[in-house]
Amino acid sequence: IVCWRRELGTEAYIPQRFPDNRIVSSKYTFWNFVPKNLFEQFRRIANFYFLIIFLVQLIIDTPTSPVTSGLPLLFVITVTAIKQGYEDWLRHKADNAMNQCPVHFIQHGKLVRKQSRKLRVGDIVMVKEDETFPCDLIFLSSSRGDGTCFVTTASLDGESSHKTYYAVQDTKAFHNEQEIDALHATIECEQPQPDLYKLHRIKEMTDYNNLVNCAFIKLLYRAIVSKISCLISGVAIYTGMETKMALNYQAKSQKRSAVEKSMNVFLIVYLCILISKALINTVLKYVWQSEPFRDEPWYNQKTEPERKRNLFLRAFTDFLAFMVLFNYIIPVSMYVTVEMQKFLGSYFLTWDEEMFDEDTGEGPLVNTSDLNEELGQIEYVFTDKTGTLTENNMEFVECCIEGHVYVPHVICNGQILHDCTEVLGSSCHSVHAPFILHKELFFRALCLCHTVQVKDDDSVDGLKKNQLSRRSCIYISSSPDEVALVEGIQRYVCNQEGLRTLCVAYKKLTAEEYSNAQKLLQNAKLALQDREKKLAEVYEKIERDFILLGATAVEDRLQEKAADTIEALQKAGIKVWVLTGDKMETAAATCYACKLFRRNTQILELTTKKIEEQSLHDVQDGSSANYRELFLEICRNCSAVLCCRMAPLQKAQIVKLIKLSKEHPITLAIGDGANDVSMILEAHVGIGIIGKEGRQAARNSDYAIPKFKHLKKMLLVHGHFYYVRISELVQYFFYKNVCFIFPQFLYQFFCGFSQQTLYDTAYLTLYNISFTSLPILLYGLMEQHVSADTLKREPSLYRDVAKNALLRWRAFIYWTFLGVFDAVVFFFGAYFLFDNTVVTSNGQMFGNWTFGTLVFTVLVFTVTLKLALDTHYWTWINHFMIWGSLVFYIIFSLLWGGIIWPFLNYQRMYYVFMQMLSSGPAWLGIILLITVSLLPDVLKKVLCRQLWPTATERIQVKIFFIVKGSPSVVCVTGCIPATSEWYGERRC
Incomplete structure (x- = not known):
């Protein structure tokens, strides 16, 4: 590296090998966004599956148009691309703000102002008080006479305390631009390394062929902030993506919530059901056609070519066709709806005024919305002490x-x-x-x-x-x-x-002892190998x-409401562990102060004896964590655990140990400093405190909050709501798709397994996109089955949804069988009501498309009204979305069947919907079938509320009667009126 005043024809040493000073954290560019984003999206199994279905529809003759699969897939891909593009645009925006910030250079003896991205290796940079170092610098001099400067490294390692740095001994006397510009030097240094704490080795630094004494120095890293009134000069040695800050940046590992894991398991189950349906129909088709008179009709143009085709190839083609016909059981739009629900729902957390701290002027931050529902499933909380409690x-x-x-x-x-x-x-x-x-x-x-x-x-x-x-x-x-x-x-x-x-x-030291100690320290500081070890030996010799x-x-002092927060978490069934580097006495006193420990309980040390009592507490030191099985055996039987003298790596190991135990509990780690980052990244959910130890923990966390007290509402209210909403959304999507596709399966038994579709192409395409998607999305954003005040006042309600209670196999089977029951009612109800019945004024019977439209109408109304029954928090937006979606379906059907569309090759739906509505039996059938379909769910709610109520329902009813002033009245309805503050329903 050639720096300072460069002679004519002299340039930086191999400049093309040095990067510029731009920092790039974005994922895409304008040119690679489309191919790269498509590649990443189709790596998701569900998207790739629907792409294969779409290609099958293009290649072979299938009963449905490729539009029915292609359009929903395009919608999902487009919405996801827009979301990811917007998030990457925000990263580009942040990068540009950083790369375009002004930096002062020394050029030809003058101070020149340029953008940070234009800085190159070898340039001389001047930094003033409270300015951030734009790259990694060798500290040359400062305006302080002793050649020192004070900096904070909070943005780099999370430590907000001030650190003292010393300039290079031979250059610290230069205090103005002219003196620095009059020099010329060459620097030979090590390759860039990510280690923040290792002293950097400068192999050679010469000034006019004189060796400059700076064998080991501490660089001024990028993102460090200068403090105390002084002017600092330094030479750029590492720039851009080779700085310590860039080298220490690593993308957080992808965390998956329990809901997402359950959703993937359920998708596999439905995929197996889909394959089974296609296989059964393929076999039954050839069994049906084994009789000569049941073969394909003579007027079917593809009959003759099919007969000449290989039997195995024909069977495989039919299997693929049935797969296409039944593929709607896999909800393609569920993924994009879930992503939108998580993304939009995260704003409710950031908008919460109760979680805004006026002292710091900070509110909660959401760094990832993929784990919102995980906040409602926490079983263990691991917290730091200093700065957190x-x-x-x-x-x-x-x-x-x-x-x-x-x-x-x-x-x-x-x-x-x-x-x-x-x-x-x-x-x-x-x-x-x-x-x-x-x-x-x-x-x-x-x-x-x-x-x-x-x-x-x-x-x-x-x-x-x-x-x-x-x-x-x-x-x-x-x-x-x-x-x-x-x-x-x-x-x-x-x-x-x-x-x-x-x-x-x-x-007391004599002059001779002091001189010897000074020489030993100086020799240790200049050692080329084992420098830290030699310094430690010298200090050990002196400090005796x-x-x-x-x-x-x-x-x-203890943070405000820290004790109340811990007490509420324990009532919610959450175990709280304190992991700290402090000594045991100090940490234990803090645990007593914040009510983690009680005075009347016993403190246990590590022992091989099994502890049966749940009211015991435990204190461990760092070395105890090595005994893993013994450690787990004791700690799982304690209501609270304190681990002291813990190194950052040991904190992460403790979290990992509990996370990977046989119960696989959901863990949360919360801290405020750089030493907490490892456990924050290790836990299922990491929360950073926006505190005095910088923002390292907040930046590496999934969520950030101003104070520890805000954790109470974050888990007990927001986490509870997030989990209930997303669980209902996932189950409802599976339910409505079972209702949608099972009549299609039943219809094959009445059409000779000819792969004839029951619904029109437009209905197949728009069912999940327009007719039923928006109401459930709004439900997933705004539903409140109990009030926020009730959740805060009764922390035990958190237990009702713990351990993934709403997405267990029992709930999954119930929703699936409910969908099958409703589908059977739709199909056979319509079939028996209008079998051989003349229903039109001209004496004609309902045709195939009228029958399918009738079934589809009952389907749309039933699944929408089912959602209305499950809704407890009614606003004008809910009314607009739920009733508006039904109105939209009616208007669309009237337009779709009332106009001859010139771009269609067929007009099979012309006047079908109007003909159906003109029939009295059709109206009666729609109302009757909707009522029969919803009746079991209503009865189930009433019986469960009366016979097996949850803690949530008991508290809801109790408060409801207190508010109404009529405790003698017994509630027997399945839904409390939404006009009351207290509302709720049974969750199975």
């Missing part, structure tokens, strides 16, 4: 010097003593001369041994700098504990449970035989 706001509260404890105030002899109060044993007295020396050394250590810096502003609220009091100073440090100590010394000279403690000690002066205590 606590405020991560350190406050100095106590200190101990020579065994004397100092607190800001304490009750002594019935009086409150303020300021510097000493507590020694049970007495209160002053400290005299023998302790003065240790006191002085104690506070000298606190004042000097830290990284705190004072940031001075020019003015505060209009006051000049010299008018500010010492309390107006802003302290920054690499550790929040240090800031608390320095601030606390201003107020106190001062052991509660749960406090963060720090020991203070000293050791210290004299203890005392200890400090810093308090990290």
Whole structure:
């Protein structure tokens, strides 16, 4: 890399090998969007299946038009492409905003402003306070005399504390553009690496053939923010996608919810049913045609060619034709409806005003909508402590010097003593001369041994700098504990449970000892191999035989409503585990404070003895996790678990251990720092806290919330609603498609298995797209079977939907048999009502298409009214969608059968719908068949509510009667009026 002032004809070392400074997180480009998106969509089994069906319809002679499969497939592909294109456009927009942000370069001795994407390796960059470093830089110099700068790496590793960086020793004295531009240097460095914490090795850096001493340095990485008033100069060494930030970016693994897994299993079942139907009809067709007089009729033009064709080929072709005829049992539009429901439903979470935090100005974020319903299935919550359960706001509260404890105030002899109060044993007295020396050394250590810096502003609220009091100073440090100590010394000279403690000690060194220690440290820092190991050995040698002066205590307060949230989660049947890196005493005290542990319960250590009691709690340290089976055996029998002294990797291992246990529970991990990212990514659902440790956890999570207290409503209300809505949507789709296709199957027994379709092509095409899709989509977005206040007030209702209760095999079989029953009623009801009956004014009987239209009309009205019966939360939008879809069907049928369409080769539906409506028996049959179809479902709701009510139904009815003021009345209806706040229905 050639940098600084370049001589004529001198360019960067092999510049074509270095990328520009553009960051690309988008997935598609304008040119590859269509082929790449189509390839990804057809990798989905369902889409590929319908593509094969569509191609079969094009290749062979099938009973239905290719439009019936092609148009729905096109609709699904188009909607999904629009959704994914929009999401990728947002990524492009974010990339452009980052790549076009202004950056200051040094060019020909002047400061030039350019876009970030134009930065190249070897350019000199100037960065001011609160600006973000545009690429990975070698720190050359700063406006501070000591050649240091303070930065925050929150956007990179999640740590919001300030870190000190040191400039290259031989260049730190250059403070202006002219001095830097007057230099020329060549840098030979390592290949880009993703490790954030490894010191970077510069193999060679020469200035006019002089070797510059910078063998191991800490680079200023892209996305780091400069702090404290100073101007920083650096040379670009890694740009664009070779920066640490880009190399550490990795796409999150695709997570699948329990609902999606159940849906895929159900699809396999229906695919087996589809193949069975096609196989049965193929066999029965040839059994039927085994008699000569039952062969294909003479007027069928394809009869003769078919007879000459190979029997196996004929049977295979017929099998494919039956597959096409019955393929509508697989709901093609269900996938796009589910995706739209998840995408649109996620906005209800982000729009929730109760989850907006005014202190931080932040609201909830949804990074993926694919796991909305998983929020209603959580069985284990793994939470960090610092910054998640606590405020991560350190406050100095106590200190101990020579065994004397100092607190800001304490009750002594019935009086409150303020300021510097000493507590020694049970007495209160002053400290005299023998302790003065240790006191002085104690506070000298606190004042000097830290990284705190004072940031001075020019003015505060209009006051000049010299008018500010010492309390107006802003302290920054690499550790929040240090800031608390320095601030606390201003107020106190001062052991509660749960406090963060720090020991203070000293050791006297002679001049010779100090010189030797300095040489050892310098040699270790310049070591080319095993640098960290050698530094540790030097520190171990120096830091011996210290004299203890005392200890400090810093308090990290519990977050607001953290205890209420944990208590509500436990009532909902969710087990809460705390995974923290803190020591056991501090972490256990926090667990008591937030009511995770109770004072009257026993704390257990790891043992091989099986624990039977469910009211016990458990505390583990990091090494205990190695005993996996024993660990699981104990922890599964405890209502709460605390794991302390945990490294980030161990947190993820704990989550994975529970996730992969034999029960396969649904897990959730929540944290606020970079050390929580591993467990957030490992859990089924990861939630980041938008806190003081940066946004690393929030960016890598599936969802982000401002405070831990918002987890209560997120799970108990939004998660509950999401799961109920999507479960009903999936079951309803399977139900209405069984109702749709089973009459087609029955009709083959009455048409000699000739593959004649029962419905018109237009009805086949629009059934799932227009007639029945919008009402269920709106239901999936807005349905509330109970009120949000009830769900928050009664956390136990969460148990009613836990463990995928609404998508178990029992519920699946019920919906399937309900669809079969309704289909049998549609078909045979219409068949027996109008068998050999003259129904028209001119003496003609209903024909094939009139019969099919009658069945289809009953079908559309029944499945729509079934959804209306299941709806509890009625708004004008619900009324418009449900009744509007029925009106749309009637208007479409009148237009479709009332006009001779010139683009059609046939007019078989002309005047069919009007002829059917002109018949009195047809009206009677429609009303009667709809009533008979809905009756079993209504009876089932009434009986289940009266005989086997769920906890949800019991609470609903109880509150309903309290509100109505008539507790003596017994509710026997299957649906409480929607005008009341309390409504609900039995969920099986």
